[in-house]
Amino acid sequence: MLSDTAGSWTPVALSADLPPATVLPAWTPAGSIALWRSQSGRASASSDRCPHRGMRLSHGFVRGEALSCIYHGWSYSPAGGCIRIPAHPDLVPPEAIRVAVQKVEESNGLIWVAVGQPATHPPPLGDLVPLRSLTAEAGIAAIEAAAGAKADADGLVSVADFPWIRLLPTQQGDRTLIHVMIEQACSIADRIAASRIAEAVRRQAEARQKEAA
């Protein structure tokens, strides 16, 4: 999570894990979100609670440029306004019916979601590209200890002896979502090795977390 005085950016998912016309659940420090991508490719972040009867919007579906609730089909635009109520097809939904939305930016193959109104953009991560994401049952401190380095100003954790790998962790309560980043020029063999090394760091972090409990 990258913060300034006005807000923060959280790397919630890999761009490749959110194809057009799909929705998935994600997390930011402000709470759960429905992260979705329209048919045309625009990524959006909506509160994960339908204003009608509270169904999780991440269980819904995407049609065209709208996210629809799985329960009664109310549809929401990327700006959060309700644009269709199937039970009343001739009704223009009142402007008051809307879901909260958060700003989204994509860079370095990651989807970043804003909490508040950060004054800056997500950090440029040079030639790093995402390899995969994994979840550790451990906090960031345990991951830093297992990797052998502290997070830098951009939130990246280097892995001792493997300079082409960086871990980008986001703690979510007792768990941490880790995006594994590698240098773009990595060979297939390096990619396979990076995946295994990241899993080894996770195992060590989880072991340290258990020992500390």
Ligand code: FES
């Ligand atoms: S709960 Fe979402 S449309 Fe009814």
